[in-house]
Each structure stands twice: as C-alpha cells, then as structure tokens.
Amino acid sequence: MKSFEEIVEILKNYFSDTSIEPKSDVKFEPYIIIPPQEIDKVCLFLRDNSELYFDSLVNLSAVDDFNGQKIKDEQGNEIMQGGTMSVYYHLESIKYRHKLLLRVITERDNPVVNSVTSVWNSSNWHEREAFDLFGIKFLNHPDLRRILMPYDWEFGYPLRKDYQNPEFYQGMKVPY
Amino acid sequence: MGLLDKEFSDGNILITTTEDLFNWARLSSLWQVGFGLACCAIEMMATSASHYDFDRFGVIPRPSPRQSDVIIVSGTVTLKMALRVKRLYEQMPDPKYVISMGSCSNCGGPYWEHGYHVLKGVDRVIPVDVYVPGCPPRPEALLEGLLKLQEKIRYESITKKKNEVV
Numbered sequence: 001m002k003s004f005e006e007i008v009e010i011l012k013n014y015f016s017d018t019s020i021e022p023k024s025d026v027k028f029e030p031y032i033i034i035p036p037q038e039i040d041k042v043c044l045f046l047r048d049n050s051e052l053y054f055d056s057l058v059n060l061s062a063v064d065d066f067n068g069q070k071i072k073d074e075q076g077n078e079i080m081q082g083g084t085m086s087v088y089y090h091l092e093s094i095k096y097r098h099k100l101l102l103r104v105i106t107e108r109d110n111p112v113v114n115s116v117t118s119v120w121n122s123s124n125w126h127e128r129e130a131f132d133l134f135g136i137k138f139l140n141h142p143d144l145r146r147i148l149m150p151y152d153w154e155f156g157y158p159l160r161k162d163y164q165n166p167e168f169y170q171g172m173k174v175p176y
Numbered sequence: 177m178g179l180l181d182k183e184f185s186d187g188n189i190l191i192t193t194t195e196d197l198f199n200w201a202r203l204s205s206l207w208q209v210g211f212g213l214a215c216c217a218i219e220m221m222a223t224s225a226s227h228y229d230f231d232r233f234g235v236i237p238r239p240s241p242r243q244s245d246v247i248i249v250s251g252t253v254t255l256k257m258a259l260r261v262k263r264l265y266e267q268m269p270d271p272k273y274v275i276s277m278g279s280c281s282n283c284g285g286p287y288w289e290h291g292y293h294v295l296k297g298v299d300r301v302i303p304v305d306v307y308v309p310g311c312p313p314r315p316e317a318l319l320e321g322l323l324k325l326q327e328k329i330r331y332e333s334i335t336k337k338k339n340e341v342v
Contacts, residue, residue, distance in 0.1 A: 169255050175296070176296045
C-alpha cells in the first residue's frame with residue numbers, strides 16, 4: 001500500500017514535472033492534475049507499473065467548473081464563455097489496496113480529452129456519459145454516442161450549468 | 177347485471193343486454209401489457225405475485241401489446257421512453273385502457289422541476305383512464321385503481337361516448 005506522496009514520487013521519476021501536478025492542500029482527497037493529452041499514457045503507466053498496479057477504474061466523472069466569463073446570448077439568457085471543465089478519475093488497486101484521484105482540466109469551449117478505454121474497458125460507458133451530459137469529446141473512444149439522452153437530442157448538454165431546457169421535444173411539451 | 181334468475185326451467189339460459197355482457201366480459205379479463213418502467217414496476221410485480229394476486233381480477237401480463245387490453249404505465253416516463261410508450265399504446269387493439277401508476281407517470285413526480293429528461297405526465301402522449309397516486313403506490317392502491325377502472329368499464333355504453341360516463 002502506497003501513500004499519495006509515494007505514488008507522486010514514482011510518477012515523477014517517470015514523467016516530466018510539467019505533466020504531473022500534485023495538489024495536496026485541498027479540503028478533501030488530494031489529487032494529481034494531468035494534461036488532457038497525456039492522461040492515457042499516465043493511466044497506462046499507473047496500471048502496468050508493478051509497484052502501483054491500479055487495475056480498477058472505480059469512477060470517471062465530469063464537472064462543469066463554470067469559472068469563465070458570464071455573457072448574455074441573443075435571447076438574453078446568461079451563458080458562460082471560456083473557463084474550464086474537469087474530468088475526475090478515481091482509481092483503485094485491488095491488489096495493493098491503495099487509491100488515487102486524477103483530475104484533467106480542459107477548455108470549456110472545446111473540451112477534448114484523450115480516452116482511457118484502451119487502458120480500462122470499463123471507462124467506455126463512463127466516457128459516453130460524460131460526453132452525453134457535458135459534451136466532453138474523448139479522443140480515440142471506440143463508440144462515442146449519447147448513452148442516456150435520446151440519440152436525436154439536439155438541445156445541448158443537460159448538466160452544463162448554463163443549459164436551457166427546450167420547450168418541445170418531438171412534439172411533447174418538456175417544461176412542467 | 178340484468179339477469180332473470182330462475183325465470184326459465186332450463187338453467188342454461190340467461191338473459192341480459194349486449195352492453196352488460198360486453199362490459200362484464202371486458203372488465204373481467206383485463207390483460208395488461210407486460211412492461212414496467214421504474215420502481216413502480218416492482219410494486220406492480222408484487223401485485224401480480226401470489227400475495228396480492230392480480231390474477232383474481234383477471235389481470236395477467238401479456239408479452240405482446242397486440243394481445244392486451246390495459247397498459248399500466250408504472251414509473252418515470254423519460255422523453256426517450258415516451259415515444260416507445262406511445263408506440264406500445266398504438267399497437268394495442270381497441271378497446272384499450274390506460275392506468276397511470278405513481279407520481280412520475282401522473283405529473284413528473286420529483287422530477288417536475290429539474291428533470292430535463294422526464295415527460296411531466298404520461299397523459300401528454302396517451303389518454304389516461306385512471307391515475308393512481310403514490311411514490312410508489314402500494315399494491316393495495318394499484319388494486320384500488322384497477323377496481324376504479326373496472327367500475328368505469330361496467331358503466332360504459334355502446335351508444336354513448338366513453339368520456340360521458342361518470
């Protein structure tokens with residue numbers, strides 16, 4: 001079982017300092033910030049390294065940080081321009097019983113993150129969900145379709161904070 | 177039932193009106209579409225099981241909407257599912273009845289405000305005969321809903337429209 005500091009140390013020996021950014025002065029669980037283009041490589045290392053052996057992706061979820069600039073669109077609705085969105089990866093090694101939290105920060109206006117389906121197949125549907133509800137595009141995902149909302153849903157991504165629900169969908173009134 | 181009891185010496189003859197006979201036949205074997213949507217479906221299955229025994233009212237789940245008389249919309253109707261529910265309803269032969277079971281199906285339930293994916297009441301896509309409140313309704317409540325539907329069918333008339341009957 002490795003502590004957070006020990007895991008960071010192993011990672012820093014293998015990757016450059018720019019790609020590993022640990023954050024331990026946070027209220028809850030400490031995490032490591034990884035650039036979106038390198039997350040698949042880091043994850044592959046975390047899985048295959050004999051000291052770490054993160055064989056399980058417990059959860060993959062997205063968060064709309066909503067930290068950009070608030071502007072008004074043509075209809076007068078408040079929307080967000082710029083800012084970031086994050087993807088969180090909860091990893092666990094069943095063999096060594098240690099856990100790790102990774103965070104990838106991407107641009108909100110064009111969120112693109114490398115897919116980790118080649119590392120853990122279980123991330124397939126998690127990434128589809130993040131795509132469906134937040135609009136994050138996962139590069140090299142084998143089947144990036146909507147998973148919960150209808151396939152012909154064209155009103156945006158419902159869990160974004162500036163999302164506006166449509167009046168009608170397929171002739172059905174949506175608001176209460 | 178307008179039966180003339182013991183008026184005839186031959187016990188095999190009964191006299192009634194066509195309406196009463198049809199209504200009695202319809203309400204006594206309401207075959208439901210074998211389909212469930214959410215947690216209400218668990219209560220519906222409990223109602224079908226031996227303890228509450230839906231079958232004593234002639235209700236048995238059919239695997240095809242084409243052989244069914246009643247559709248029990250048991251659970252949250254999402255926008256994605258609403259189109260499928262509508263198609264199931266359209267596949268059923270007339271006369272057909274709808275029981276809306278639970279708050280979600282009645283009006284959106286807990287998803288009424290922030291449920292971006294939920295249809296706020298199944299009556300926006302198909303006509304509902306009986307609404308059963310509850311979240312989820314207990315089997316007794318569903319049985320009560322079924323008895324209300326039977327009552328409605330019992331007073332149906334061929335000449336009058338369905339809606340005019342109280």
